């Protein structure tokens with residue numbers, strides 16, 4: 001499974017057509033899947049070569065475990081059994097529920113990747129790695145009694161029963177764009193949650209998971225890079241649609257609005273991080289603002305993106321000022 005994609009013939013086909021070249025040239029999702037297959041095969045190999053295997057059970061302090069009440073007649077959960085501040089507990093639960101919804105994400109990815117060849121190999125490998133994340137976080141939270149187990153189970157049932165649906169129905173390039181940004185966003189949220197916990201085992205675990213998310217981001221980012229070379233206008237169109245309509249994967253969690261504000265105020269994930277640590281690094285890597293291969297349709301989408309980023313910059317600054325003022329009030 002090692003090869004490099006050469007999209008030049010299809011790209012030339014696109015250039016030979018006029019307005020909205022990619023679409024007019026007829027690059028269906030099936031065409032794109034086929035043309036990018038060698039690139040995906042290479043990226044799967046690169047990922048497996050770089051991924052460091054790890055064991056979730058090693059990050060759980062099992063000696064702290066005690067039976068709960070109910071079937072085993074142990075000790076009921078009480079809020080004073082945890083020393084985590086409320087915002088850290090919220091972040092840990094949101095991060096876990098996000099990981100819990102893996103069956104829905106698998107369904108989304110498997111549907112658009114069609115499950116064949118290197119694309120299928122990736123879907124299964126990625127799913128296996130993601131499952132490790134929820135296993136590890138859940139075991140940690142239960143053994144350390146960091147969150148209410150009844151509330152957590154209720155939230156898991158509600159969240160998974162809602163499922164996850166990408167707002168850009170089954171469109172391949174939109175799907176890849178979304179996961180590229182989402183993996184990096186998840187990495188940032190996990191990493192910051194670990195730091196804020198100020199608990200060494202929790203921090204180690206969240207940093208370990210964040211490393212996985214970074215490698216996942218690299219895979220999707222590199223695949224979309226190939227798509228940009230192959231079908232520039234279609235790819236930029238998908239990217240801009242996703243960026244301007246981005247929602248975190250946990251957005252359907254019950255009470256997410258309140259939780260996300262609490263997490264933003266705590267510095268787990270806010271507009272500044274979304275812009276500076278997630279959107280801009282990936283857009284820079286794709287060389288979006290210096291590319292010369294967009295047609296008129298692609299140029300129009302790029303302008304739309306620039307306007308959106310300017311607006312987001314203003315929002316991020318406004319939020320930071322509000323948060324600084326709030327912290328100053330609280331400390332005085």
Ligand SMILES: [Fe+2]
Pocket residue numbers: 099130133186213
């Ligand atoms: Fe994950």
Ligand SMILES: [Fe+2]
Pocket residue numbers: 130183186212213216
């Ligand atoms: Fe991931």
